[in-house]
Amino acid sequence: MKFKKIFLVIILSIALAVGTYAVSIITIYDGNKNQQRIQDFYTIPENTLDVVFVGSSSVHTCFYPTLAWKHYGFTSYCLGMDRCSYVTILPMVKEAIRTQHPKLIVIDIDEFTLSENYMDNEHPILYWYDSVPHNNTKLDFVKEAIPAKSRPYYYLPFIRTHSKISDNNQIKESISLFKRYKLDNDPSVYLKGAELSNIIEQDVQYLIDYNKITERKKINKTAEKYLNQLIDYCKDCDTPILFIDYPKGRIANDTEYYEKVYYIPEIQRIIENNGLFFLNYNTLNNPAKITIYDFFKPDAHLNVYGCEKFTTYFSDYIVNNYDIISSHSEETVKQWNSDSDFADSIINNLKNNKKDFVINESNISDIMQ
């Protein structure tokens, strides 16, 4: 009798645990485009990328990997997140090296200008965390960056994702993504992380002459700590690392961006003092020859026209300065050729469309209808 009782409790406990686990691994999938961009990254066959771009929204709005493939012959991926937190940059770099062993990693520095209270904007952190397979980098990240009171829902994501069960649309989306990433063998990734838009912002005051900026601000202590950790890692790393400030348009009345520029010289100084390279595309020298008009969209990032222009320039810079061109397997070449053909048709549709569009991997069907 006693054995029966224990058996019953064990069976019910297992049922509960299995149910919780099943819900947990499905509901972790979110329809958010940033989360999908990271999940897409993990579907790319290992060791097939030559360059990985890491950082915030500038990463996926300024570079267009299939164009670089077509014209310069290197494979790349834009591993960017809108308002990416500086705490996730180092683990993102580590993951890029672990999975792809790329020949170059380009790191955007924009996120180091963000506030000290990085947990106030926790979404990008969670998007990254939920998309990465379980490994030591992920566990170390929680110990390092997540305050103790928030750790339970990192270790047990069910605590925060169970709310999706009572939302029909969310659960459907999670199931469909779970199917795509876990059950389907060949999820296609055409834009390789890029997000392109056909919107043109005319009211842009481009390029800030850093030499004319008299006010220079120090980044906050926490951002500096994470920047230094990243620099230390990069110095010891076999993979070449390049730091960059991508071109941004300064929209009138955009005080946030105006504030940000004061921090850039200080970040540049820290990076260069450590013997690492920093490229600044926001100077009056305008090395990428981005003209003010037609190349920006309203959120200060490049639109599809600016992105094409910058991709060409930056690819040229990369192949001329880094040893990244290598031979890829027949299968990889075939996949990239096919993906870039499809990406071209996406871009053509985007350019010819009179409606305003922002297109990324998660909403390609909208423009292809």
Place this chain on the structure above:
Amino acid sequence: MSYVSIEFLLFFAAVFILYYILPGKFQKYILLLSSLSFFVISSKTGVVFVSVTTISIYLLGILIDKFNCRIKNISKELPKEERKQLKNTIQKKKKLAVLSACVINIGILLVLKYSGLFVTSFYNIINLFGVGKTAPTIKFLLPIGISYYTLMAISYIVDIYRSRISADKNFFQLLLYLTFFPYIVEGPISTYSQVSKQLFEEHNFDKTNIILGLQSILWGLFKKMVVADRAAIVVNEIFDNNKEYAGISVIIAVLLYTIQIYAEFSGCINIVSGISKMLGIDLPENFRQPFFSKSIQEFWRRWHITLGAWLKEYIFYSVSFSKGMKSFSKSLKKHTENKFLQASIPMLISMMSVWLIMGFWHGASWKYVVYGLYYYLIITLGVLFEPIFDCLFKKSRINRDGKIFGMVQILRTDFIVTVGLMMFRANTLSDMFSMLVSAIKNFNLSIGPCIDAGVTLIDFGLILVGVAIMFLVSIIEQKGRNISEVVLSLSYGKRYLIYFILIAFILFFGIYGPSYTMQPFVYGQF
């Protein structure tokens, strides 16, 4: 520290282990230490005020007890007149002592909780005469459970005054009585005679108590986390942005609030009763299927029972048997020969004080006073029109004992209560009236706005399932069976299946985690 938090779970686990591991003679000290820790964690400096309350009732209790002894020990050999005079003198001192205790403790409550309201009201009045001054902002940090332990302190001192109990000579026992962590936040308001023996005696580890306690906690968590907090999402949205909603959405929000507050308050009482049960302590009952009441009076005998009992015992009786009321009754008898009025008017006057205090106790806002008076008005009308109703029912030959009439009475009572709770929840009285107007004047059947108010159809389905389960449990209890014992009597398999279903409901559909905003206990704010 919320009862529904990991911190509390760990806290209680530590208390529970120590409580049963250490020798029984230490149990009350463990309870005292844990209660004080809970108080300090939740309220920090508030512990000063509860200490003042304890010291005042401890000293004055002993003093009143001494007066009681002196009255008892008045020598019968003394002449009758002298005995009477001596008794009167001691009685006066006794009254002074009990009055002092009440003034000290109600004074603390009034200053901390109501001074802001009084000052603002004063400035509002003088501004009517064109003074044009802005009221200073007065807001004190309220000690946790001040409204509850103040009533308990008064009940303690009045019970000694009435010679129902003797004063506790152990200060720490008295401190434990006032601060016992399971009931400090939301009650039940327990009298000294109800809990003291259990609090201070030794308890052995009793498996049945543990199971019953856990069952009660599980049931409370289900009501709070699955039903109440889910309903709160819609309620908060619609009540806080009431101008954007009309018609059926407002009506749904009002009904959901009734569900929310019942599920939450009774759920909290289930949790605290379960915690106490696990420690071997039975707390007084606070809810007895209130929505099956056939009248408002009955409703208040079934809803927040311990508050109703306190008001009856310490306000209604005190006012009814006061000298002033006695002389008023006498003069009423001289002025009218109508026996109905002779009995009803003094009772209604005493009841007015009860309902005023009941309303005022709930919060520092005049809307709560109106809330109390609303019930008073309903009851008064019921009492005054009773003879007319009697007459009407006799003439129409309606069977007042019939099931259909009973159902109508229940629905009528629930309707009155729901309107009352609408007043209770609305941010202001004018909000309440504008909601009533928009519900009726702009009536529509579109539930779309409700769905957009932060929940989905599945959420509504879950609330309905929760309400159906609560209704089923209420029916079983209404038939005189205790649901905890019913579950305990089931076969092992069925019982564990019920436990696991409840746990699964809480885990999968509970409102917790960073995706949700967990609601603080409504009655915990009083």
